[in-house]
Each structure stands twice: as structure tokens, then as C-alpha cells.
Amino acid sequence: MKSSSPMKWFTSREGLYYLALAGLLVVILPLALDPFRLNMVGKYLTYAFVAIGLVMCWGKAGILSLGQGVFFGLGGYCMAMFLKLEASTPEATAIQSTPGIPDFMDWNQLTELPWFWEPFHSFSFTLLAVIGVPMLLAFIIGLAMFTRRVGGVYFAIITQAIAAILTILIIGQQGYTGGVNGITDLQTLMGWDIRSDAAKTTLYFVCVGMLFLCLFVARFVQNRKLGRILVAMNAQENRVRFSGYDVAAFKIFVFCLAAAFAGIGGALFTLVVGFMSPSFIGIVASIEMVIFCALGGRLSILGAVYGALLVNAAKSGFSESFPELWPFAMGALFIGVVLAFPNGLAGLYQSYVMPLEERLFKRKPKIEAEPAAEPEATPEARKPAVAATEARDYDPMIEHYSPEKS
Amino acid sequence: MNAARSKTSDFLLAVEGLTVSFDGFKAVDDLSFYLDPKEIRVIIGPNGAGKTTVLDLICGKTKATSGSIKFAGKELTRLKEHQIVHSGVGRKFQTPSVFEDLTVFENLELSFPRGHSVGGALAFKRDPEVIEAVEEVAATIFLTDALNEPAASLSHGQKQWLEIGMLLIQKPDLLMLDEPVAGMSVAERKKTAELLKVITKDHTVLVIEHDMQFVGDIADRVTVMHQGKVLSEGSIEHVKSDPKVIEVYLGH
Numbered sequence: 216m217k218s219s220s221p222m223k224w225f226t227s228r229e230g231l232y233y234l235a236l237a238g239l240l241v242v243i244l245p246l247a248l249d250p251f252r253l254n255m256v257g258k259y260l261t262y263a264f265v266a267i268g269l270v271m272c273w274g275k276a277g278i279l280s281l282g283q284g285v286f287f288g289l290g291g292y293c294m295a296m297f298l299k300l301e302a303s304t305p306e307a308t309a310i311q312s313t314p315g316i317p318d319f320m321d322w323n324q325l326t327e328l329p330w331f332w333e334p335f336h337s338f339s340f341t342l343l344a345v346i347g348v349p350m351l352l353a354f355i356i357g358l359a360m361f362t363r364r365v366g367g368v369y370f371a372i373i374t375q376a377i378a379a380i381l382t383i384l385i386i387g388q389q390g391y392t393g394g395v396n397g398i399t400d401l402q403t404l405m406g407w408d409i410r411s412d413a414a415k416t417t418l419y420f421v422c423v424g425m426l427f428l429c430l431f432v433a434r435f436v437q438n439r440k441l442g443r444i445l446v447a448m449n450a451q452e453n454r455v456r457f458s459g460y461d462v463a464a465f466k467i468f469v470f471c472l473a474a475a476f477a478g479i480g481g482a483l484f485t486l487v488v489g490f491m492s493p494s495f496i497g498i499v500a501s502i503e504m505v506i507f508c509a510l511g512g513r514l515s516i517l518g519a520v521y522g523a524l525l526v527n528a529a530k531s532g533f534s535e536s537f538p539e540l541w542p543f544a545m546g547a548l549f550i551g552v553v554l555a556f557p558n559g560l561a562g563l564y565q566s567y568v569m570p571l572e573e574r575l576f577k578r579k580p581k582i583e584a585e586p587a588a589e590p591e592a593t594p595e596a597r598k599p600a601v602a603a604t605e606a607r608d609y610d611p612m613i614e615h616y617s618p619e620k621s
Numbered sequence: 622m623n624a625a626r627s628k629t630s631d632f633l634l635a636v637e638g639l640t641v642s643f644d645g646f647k648a649v650d651d652l653s654f655y656l657d658p659k660e661i662r663v664i665i666g667p668n669g670a671g672k673t674t675v676l677d678l679i680c681g682k683t684k685a686t687s688g689s690i691k692f693a694g695k696e697l698t699r700l701k702e703h704q705i706v707h708s709g710v711g712r713k714f715q716t717p718s719v720f721e722d723l724t725v726f727e728n729l730e731l732s733f734p735r736g737h738s739v740g741g742a743l744a745f746k747r748d749p750e751v752i753e754a755v756e757e758v759a760a761t762i763f764l765t766d767a768l769n770e771p772a773a774s775l776s777h778g779q780k781q782w783l784e785i786g787m788l789l790i791q792k793p794d795l796l797m798l799d800e801p802v803a804g805m806s807v808a809e810r811k812k813t814a815e816l817l818k819v820i821t822k823d824h825t826v827l828v829i830e831h832d833m834q835f836v837g838d839i840a841d842r843v844t845v846m847h848q849g850k851v852l853s854e855g856s857i858e859h860v861k862s863d864p865k866v867i868e869v870y871l872g873h
Contacts, residue, residue, distance in 0.1 A: 441742035443727055447720040454718040457680060458732045458787060459706035460742075468739045 232517055233430070240423045250412040257419035257487040259527035260426055262287075264480025266508040266519035267426075267433050268473030273505070274513030275437060276469045277449030278366070282374030283477050283504045285381050286349035288496025290478030292385075293348055295398035295491035296332060297341040298409075302402045318400070323390030332391075338405060345482040346475045353474030357467035364463075375498055382497040397492025401485070409486055422483050426520065429476050433516045436472065445469055477504075506545065509552045512561025521560055632691075633658045633825050634679070634795060639688035641678060648674045650849035651688070656795070661817075661826045663836045665860075666846035667870050672829045673715065675846070676797045679827075680712040681705045693794065703737070711788035715799040715829075717780035721773035725764055725783060728772050729755045732787040754790055761819060762786035763812060778809035782816065789820065796820065797827045802835055814838050833861075833871070845870060 224230045244256055265283050273279045305314040311321040316328050334340045356377065360370055385392045393399070401409065408414055436442055444465055448455045456462050485491045494500065503526075511522020526548070533541045556563050634656040641649045649671045656662055664672045677683040679690055681702040690697040697705050706712075720728050733754055736745035759765045762782040767775060772783060781801055788796055801817070802810045810832075817839050820826060830836050836843060836857060843860045845853040847870070853863040860866050 436743070439743050440731070440736060440745040441739065443720075443723055443731060444742055446722055447731060450722060451718045451720055453682070453714070454720065454784075454787075455731075456702045457682075457706055457712045457714075459703050459734060459737050459791060461701070461703045461737075464739050465742070 233427075236517060236520065237423075237427065240426075241420070245416070245419070250416055253419050254415040254487060255531060256524070256528075257415070257422045258484065259524050260419075260422045260520075261480040261484035261487060262504060262507055262527060263426055263520040263523035264429055264483070265473075265477045265504045266511060266523045267429055267516050268476035269505060269508035270511075270513055270516050270519045271433055271436065271445070271476075272469050272473035273508065274515075275442065275449065276445040276466060278466055278470060279371045279505070280374045280470070280473065280501075281371045281498070281505060282376075282378040282501050283473065284496040284498075284501035285374070285378050286353060286474040286477035287481035287484070287500075287504070288381065288385075288491070288493070289349045289352065290345045290481030291485045291491040291495065292392070292398065292481075293335070293341055293344040293478075294482035294485040295401060296335040297338060298401040298404060298485065299393075299398050300328075300332065300336055301404070302400060317393070317398070319393045319396070319398075320390055325390045329391050345478050349474040349478035349481075350471045353471045354467060357463075357470045361463040361466040361470075375501065378496065378498050378501045382493045385493045385496075393492075395493060397490055397494075398485075399490040399492075401489050404486065410489060415487070418483070418487050422487065425479060425483060429479065430516055430520070433472075433476075436469075437516070441465070441468075503545070506549050506552070508559075510548065510559050512559030512564075514558060515561030518559055518561030518564075525560075632656055633660075633693060634827075635689075635691040636675075636679070637689050637691070639675070639678060639685055639690065641674060641683060641686045647849050649678065652846075652849065652851060654844055654851060654854065656825055656827065658794075659821070659823070659825055661821050661828070661839055661841045662844060663828045663830055663840040663842075664844050664846055665830065665833075665836060665870065666852070669848075670846040671849040672846055673799055674849075676712060676799055676827070676829065679705075679797060680710055682712075706791065706793075707734075707737075709792075709794035711791050711793035711796050713781075713784050713788055713796070713798045713801065715803065717777065717784050719772045719775075719780050719783045719787070722771065724769050724771055725759065725775070726755055726768045728783055729758055729786055729790050732790045734791050758786045758790045761789065762816065776809075778805045778813070781805065781813070785816065785820070793824065795825045795827065799829045800831065801828065802830065802832060810835065 225234060240256075240260070245253055248256065265287050268286075269280070269283060299317045303315060303317045308314045308316070308318060308321070311318065313321055313326045316325060317332075320328070335344070356374070360366075360373065365373065386395045388394070403409060409418065437445075444455060444460060448460075448462055448465060452462055455465075481491075481496075484495065507523040507526050508519050509522070510526055511520065512518030526545075529548075530541060530545070533544055552559060558565070632655040636655070637653045639649055639652040640647060652671075652675065654662075664675065666672050674683060678685050679692075679697065681697065681700060681704075685698050688698070692705075692708060692710060695708055697708070697710070700708065720731065723731070730747065730751060733751050735751070736742050755768070756765070759768055762785060764775075764779060764783060764786065767779065772780065775783060785796075785798065785801065798817075802813050805813060814835060817826065817828075821839070828839070840857055842855060843857050844851055845860050845863070845866050847865075852869065853860045853866045855863075861871065
């Protein structure tokens with residue numbers, strides 16, 4: 216990657232793909248969609264953070280985590296705790312037997328705020344915790360697992376178990392966590408009403424901004440030597456080890472990175488959706504996150520964003536018309552991805568659209584203004600839209616990597 | 622061994638009383654041998670003699686049940702794999718294990734001994750020093766023209782050379798090669814022997830090999846292993862004429 220000057224990079228092929236995504240998210244979708252739908256896209260985007268993390272962790276380094284919902288949830292709960300405390304002023308909760316504590320605590324006969332809620336009065340602490348808590352847990356899991364060489368399927372099962380444990384813990388400790396209902400009735404962020412249409416639109420743009428920040432962090436990591444080590448580790452772990460690298464340290468790093476991304480996504484999810492509950496972080500949710508990543512293309516960070524958008528859009532579309540069919544469609548999608556196109560949309564794009572593009576590029580260099588795809592189209596219109604959207608699904612790194620990833 | 626030899630400090634590598642048992646089976650049984658600096662030692666022996674296990678033990682891939690491995694005065698049995706690499710031991714595996722998805726250049730660059738921590742790998746820059754080292758090694762292993770090719774496109778022999786190159790760029794004091802010419806064509810075999818001769822000018826080399834012709838070409842001394850123990854040790858002529866070796870390995 217010789218991106219000597221930023222301007223040059225933006226006119227490079229890779230830069231154009233990023234610009235196209237930015238154009239779609241910043242210009243086209245906000246213009247095309249009403250605030251309600253845009254807010255939904257915002258929600259989908261928060262999953263894209265998790266998917267980017269999974270690309271780094273699973274796609275590149277080969278560490279399949281089926282528990283990314285845990286980190287998503289921790290980030291989300293940290294944010295929800297802050298918002299809940301802000302909503303639970305003594306005035307607003309005057310009718311409770313203990314005013315000034317969140318309502319669900321009062322219902323569960325708690326008479327004072329638990330100690331671990333106290334720091335969440337501070338917004339700066341909350342922001343730190345949104346990234347720090349998921350990373351800390353990922354670090355502990357990573358230290359325990361990777362230094363003992365637990366990997367592959369065993370690691371996946373353990374992460375899934377952790378997702379189950381966290382969900383059970385949250386549901387069981389109703390007085391401290393809000394239980395199965397989650398933390399609801401969140402109203403303002405530092406006095407700013409997050410429920411209005413204007414706020415939702417603003418939050419959407421915050422999501423987009425943060426998403427690009429994470430994309431650039433991920434891109435930075437994958438383009439450094441560290442990125443190549445991750446890929447190398449996936450294929451020949453022992454060779455990396457006997458080239459003098461502490462493999463466990465690199466695994467812990469990338470797992471923590473993915474956890475941090477997921478935490479940011481979770482916090483934004485709470486803001487965009489207005490509540491947080493255990494149903495968003497459990498086993499099923501965690502597996503869905505892997506599907507977003509797989510469909511988009513697990514080697515492509517941009518692909519992951521499209522994967523999260525498309526699967527979620529399809530999910531909403533399906534659930535609105537045939538709610539009971541969605542789980543089957545989802546399962547079929549996953550099987551289809553694994554069997555038919557293991558590198559997801561990005562892989563399809565690379566093998567089918569890029570040769571085409573190459574020809575076009577040769578004739579006229581400024582071909583990028585392709586018709587924009589709209590993920591929010593009706594289900595029937597969606598299939599062709601896939602083809603068009605994926606026209607920007609390219610990630611130059613994938614070019615160097617063969618599809619033979621476990 | 623005897624009293625004169627137990628001054629381990631003179632040796633680059635001193636393996637003493639090394640034993641490893643897998644569920645009661647002793648793959649390596651009270652094994653001792655010593656390598657002088659700049660020596661080329663070849664280990665031969667029938668299948669299952671424990672040759673590869675010895676290399677695994679030295680490089681830390683397998684942990685010893687008992688015994689000691691002293692390398693340049695350092696006890697290796699207590700170190701982790703990457704620490705053993707940093708103390709100057711390089712290991713080539715039997716089947717070529719290179720990073721197929723990366724180019725030859727990137728393969729060598731990854732093994733360059735700098736930026737091996739997480740932070741270091743993030744900050745690592747491809748500076749002239751790295752490029753020079755990579756090009757120098759590439760020339761040694763006959764892969765200058767393939768630097769930008771993905772390693773997956775190399776032939777079997779070229780992959781073996783690349784892996785040797787990945788060791789060379791680490792600048793190890795001891796190189797351990799597990800059957801470096803296995804599966805190679807006659808021409809490649811010849812080139813590999815040349816390569817090893819260049820390498821052995823400034824490295825100590827421990828090789829496992831079956832090809833007796835090749836062994837005779839390169840070895841200073843030969844250690845014959847059988848059932849986890851040393852059966853015979855000495856010059857190639859010595860072991861070739863040793864009746865025990867003829868009995869279990871070379872055949873009549």
C-alpha cells in the first residue's frame with residue numbers, strides 16, 4: 216500500500232471503494248430513507264462494527280469467536296447504565312420507594328445503587344468502559360485460552376458458552392441488570408433527547424463516522440506487518456512461532472481489537488435503539504454476527520459492512536412479511552455462503568465484477584459513479600441490488616490471500 | 622559421556638540425559654550428544670528412532686520429561702519456543718512450512734529478527750536494512766527472481782529453500798534441518814548441497830537425513846539413533862562400518 220498522500224489514496228482504487236461506501240452511507244441512504252428507516256440502517260451499522268472485528272479475528276487470524284455478542288453487549292450495557300442513571304434522577308423517580316435509583320432496582324427491592332453502577336455517573340468513565348470492559352474480558356479469555364493453545368472448535372465452543380453464561384447471569388440478576396427486559400426507557404444523553412427524529416438522524420451520522428474510524432484502524436492493522444503475521448498464523452501457526460513470535464500475544468491482541476470494535480458497536484446500538492437487553496447478546500445473536508461477516512466476506516473489512524447491512528435489511532424485510540420464515544432463510548443463507556461462496560460477497564465481487572471493472576477502468580478511469588444500490592429495497596428487488604452493492608465490496612488485501620482458510 | 626566431555630561450556634549445544642515419554646513410550650531415552658561450534662552434524666536412523674523428536678525437544682515444540690539441553694550456556698528446556706528462537710536456534714520442518722498466501726519477500730521479511738512483539742509488528746517499517754537482508758538471503762537461496770511471487774506458486778524444492786532462507790535471515794547460531802532434500806529432484810538436491818555448504822561456513826548445523834550419499838557429502842560427524850538412543854557416533858566411515866549400524870539401519 217503506497218498511500219504516500221491522502222489525496223492520492225482517495226483516487227486510488229481502494230480509496231474509491233471507501234468513497235463509494237461513504238457516498239452510500241452519508242449521501243444516498245439519508246436522502247432516500249425516512250428517519251425511521253434511516254434509524255434502522257443505523258442499527259444495522261452497529262452490527263457492522265462487530266463484523267469488522269470478526270474479519271480481523273476470524274477471517275485473518277482464523278480465531279472463530281461465537282461469542283462476539285458478549286462484547287457487543289458489554290459495550291451496550293455500559294452505555295445503557297450511563298443513560299439509565301441519567302434518566303433516574305430523584306425527581307423523575309419520586310414515586311419509587313427509593314428515588315434516584317433505576318426503576319427496575321426499585322421493583323426488585325434494592326434500596327441503594329450497587330457499587331459497580333456508581334462510576335457510570337461519569338460520561339468519560341462510560342466511554343472508557345465501553346471499550347475497556349470488553350477488551351479486559353477479551354484479554355482475560357485470550358490469556359486463559361491462547362497461552363494454553365486452546366484454539367479452533369474448542370475456542371469457538373468456549374466463547375459460545377461465555378455468551379450463554381453472560382445471558383443467564385444478566386437475566387438472573389434482575390435487580391442489578393434489569394433482567395430479561397434489559398435496561399429500558401433511556402431518554403437523554405447529557406441532556407440531549409435521543410428519542411427525537413433529529414437526534415436519531417444525528418446518531419446515524421455518528422455511527423457512520425465511528426464506523427469509518429474503525430475501518431481505518433482495521434485497515435491500518437491489516438496493512439502493517441502485524442496484519443501479515445495474523446494471516447500467516449492462520450495458515451502456519453508453528454512456522455510463525457518458530458520464526459520467533461509469541462503467537463498467543465498476537466491472538467490476544469486481535470481478539471481484544473475485535474472486542475473493542477464490538478463494544479463500540481454495542482454502545483452505539485444502545486444509543487440508536489434506545490434500550491439494551493440480553494436478547495441482543497446471547498448465542499443466537501452472536502452466531503448471527505458471524506453470518507454478517509461470512510456473507511460479506513470474512514477477508515474483507517468493507518465486505519463485512521455490506522454483509523451486516525444486507526443481512527439485517529433482509530432480516531427486517533423478511534420479518535415484516537413472513538416472520539416465521541426468517542430463521543430458515545438465515546440458516547439457508549449461511550449454508551449457501553459456506554458451500555457456494557466461502558469468501559462471501561467480497562469474494563464473488565473479486566472473481567466476477569472486478570475483471571469487468573478492470574476492462575472499464577482501462578477505457579475510462581472515472582467509472583466509479585455506478586448506479587447506487589439500495590439495501591432497503593423490497594425483497595424482490597433486493598437480489599439484483601446485491602450485485603450492484605457488492606460492486607464496492609472490494610478490499611485490496613484479499614487479492615493477496617487465497618481462499619484456503621479453515 | 623566421559624569426564625573430558627562434560628565441560629559443557631566448550632560446546633555450542635550440549636544435550637544430556639534427554640528423555641521424553643509419551644504415555645510411557647520413551648521416544649527419546651537418556652540421549653546425550655554434543656555439538657561443537659561450526660560443526661555439521663547429521664542424525665540418521667531408522668523410522669521411529671526419535672530423530673525428529675530430538676529436534677522438537679531442542680526447539681521447544683515438545684517438552685522434555687527429563688534431561689537438559691544447554692545451548693551457548695543457556696538451558697533451553699525452560700524457555701518458550703519464541704525465546705528459544707531469540708537465543709539463536711532455527712528450525713526447519715520436514716514438510717515445507719512457508720506462508721503460502723504471502724509473497725517470497727513477505728515470507729522472508731516476517732522472519733527478519735526485528736519487530737517481533739505486538740507493538741513492534743505494528744510499528745515495523747520496511748526500511749533499506751530489511752530490504753537488503755531479504756535480497757541477500759534471496760540470492761543465497763536462489764529465489765531472487767521469485768521475490769514478488771506468492772509462496773504458493775513455488776515448487777516443492779523452492780519452498781524448502783525458502784524455509785531455509787527464513788531461518789537464515791534470523792541469523793541463528795544453530796540451524797536444525799529436518800530432511801532438507803526429501804522429495805527433491807536430483808538437480809535440486811545438488812543445489813541444496815551447495816546451499817548447505819555455503820550455510821555451514823558460518824553456522825552450526827544439525828541435519829536429519831536419510832540419503833547416505835548426501836550425508837557423506839556434508840557431514841562432519843554422524844550420530845546414528847535407534848529406539849531413542851545413540852547407537853553409534855563418529856565420522857561417516859566410522860558409522861558405515863559399525864556392525865550395529867549395519868544391522869539396524871544400513872542393511873548388509
